[in-house]
Amino acid sequence: MELPWLTPVRESFCGQLMTGQQGHAYLLGIHQGYGGMQLAETLAQASLCMSPTQSGGCGVCKSCQLFIAGNHPDCYFVEADGNQIKVDQVRELCQKLTATAQQGGRRVAVIKNCERLNTAAANALLKTLEEPGKGTLLLLQSDTPSRLMATISSRCQRLHCQLPSREAVQDWLAAQFTLSSDVTWCLPVVGGPVDLLIALNDGRYEALIGLRKAWVQSLSSGHLCANLTNIDEKQVSDALKVLYVVLRQKLVKQKNADALINIKITKFAAKVMDTYHSLSMMPNVNFMAVFQSFILEYQSLTTS
Numbered sequence: 487m488e489l490p491w492l493t494p495v496r497e498s499f500c501g502q503l504m505t506g507q508q509g510h511a512y513l514l515g516i517h518q519g520y521g522g523m524q525l526a527e528t529l530a531q532a533s534l535c536m537s538p539t540q541s542g543g544c545g546v547c548k549s550c551q552l553f554i555a556g557n558h559p560d561c562y563f564v565e566a567d568g569n570q571i572k573v574d575q576v577r578e579l580c581q582k583l584t585a586t587a588q589q590g591g592r593r594v595a596v597i598k599n600c601e602r603l604n605t606a607a608a609n610a611l612l613k614t615l616e617e618p619g620k621g622t623l624l625l626l627q628s629d630t631p632s633r634l635m636a637t638i639s640s641r642c643q644r645l646h647c648q649l650p651s652r653e654a655v656q657d658w659l660a661a662q663f664t665l666s667s668d669v670t671w672c673l674p675v676v677g678g679p680v681d682l683l684i685a686l687n688d689g690r691y692e693a694l695i696g697l698r699k700a701w702v703q704s705l706s707s708g709h710l711c712a713n714l715t716n717i718d719e720k721q722v723s724d725a726l727k728v729l730y731v732v733l734r735q736k737l738v739k740q741k742n743a744d745a746l747i748n749i750k751i752t753k754f755a756a757k758v759m760d761t762y763h764s765l766s767m768m769p770n771v772n773f774m775a776v777f778q779s780f781i782l783e784y785q786s787l788t789t790s
């Protein structure tokens with residue numbers, strides 16, 4: 487899948503690679519929904535390739551063949567075990583990075599969602615970031631680079647990417663899927679264009695449209711409508727994020743409305759997001775009651 491907004495950053499990295507100016511640790515603060523992991527993989531392959539080009543690995547050398555097959559012995563992937571990347575995972579990785587490269591080239595480590603490194607794991611990684619072995623490359627992908635410890639991010643070169651506008655995302659999606667309306671309203675819900683394309687294909691997008699309609703109805707009537715009372719537990723996080731988007735859209739639409747009400751709605755939207763972020767710590771919560779309380783709270787904000 488071609489992700490045109492990643493082309494400049496990929497070419498600049500490969501340019502450094504071809505002129506031998508490559509660093510040893512990079513922070514890719516690009517959300518997975520915008521292709522953060524695809525980029526990490528492309529750069530990893532290019533770094534291991536025997537004759538890389540401006541656009542990445544050659545695709546034909548032995549290294550590329552091993553990489554494409556998912557069998558490159560000098561490339562290591564680390565991702566969270568549960569919600570966190572744990573210290574043992576990092577220790578094991580650092581151990582591997584000190585070994586001699588089996589294919590005689592670089593050794594590359596890709597850490598997915600590196601903001602999930604717990605404190606002990608981040609500390610274990612610091613030494614390798616400070617004194618990487620020769621020919622070692624670390625690629626740290628993060629959905630939320632602002633949540634990364636400063637000790638980690640300050641030791642990495644940042645790779646920047648200009649994110650596509652909503653119009654560009656709509657055009658990109660329209661080239662691969664028949665669209666009858668603007669679908670980009672739900673980008674904050676799904677994460678990014680890559681996830682949105684998946685959502686369009688697997689039916690999740692239709693469900694999100696249903697949730698949006700249900701929240702708009704419920705907020706204006708003051709009663710939780712049927713579509714929200716019988717959603718299953720897996721849809722709760724989508725429902726909360728859609729409510730957040732609906733509230734934000736109300737703020738945009740009523741730019742000239744009462745400033746005090748707008749501040750209250752802004753705070754309320756933040757509260758909805760807080761609820762979303764604490765979902766994993768709230769087992770056995772009665773979500774219907776939570777939704778109902780949101781409807782009531784919204785009514786009290788807009789009528790007082």
Ligand SMILES: [Zn+2]
Binds near residue numbers: 535543544548
């Ligand atoms: Zn190659």
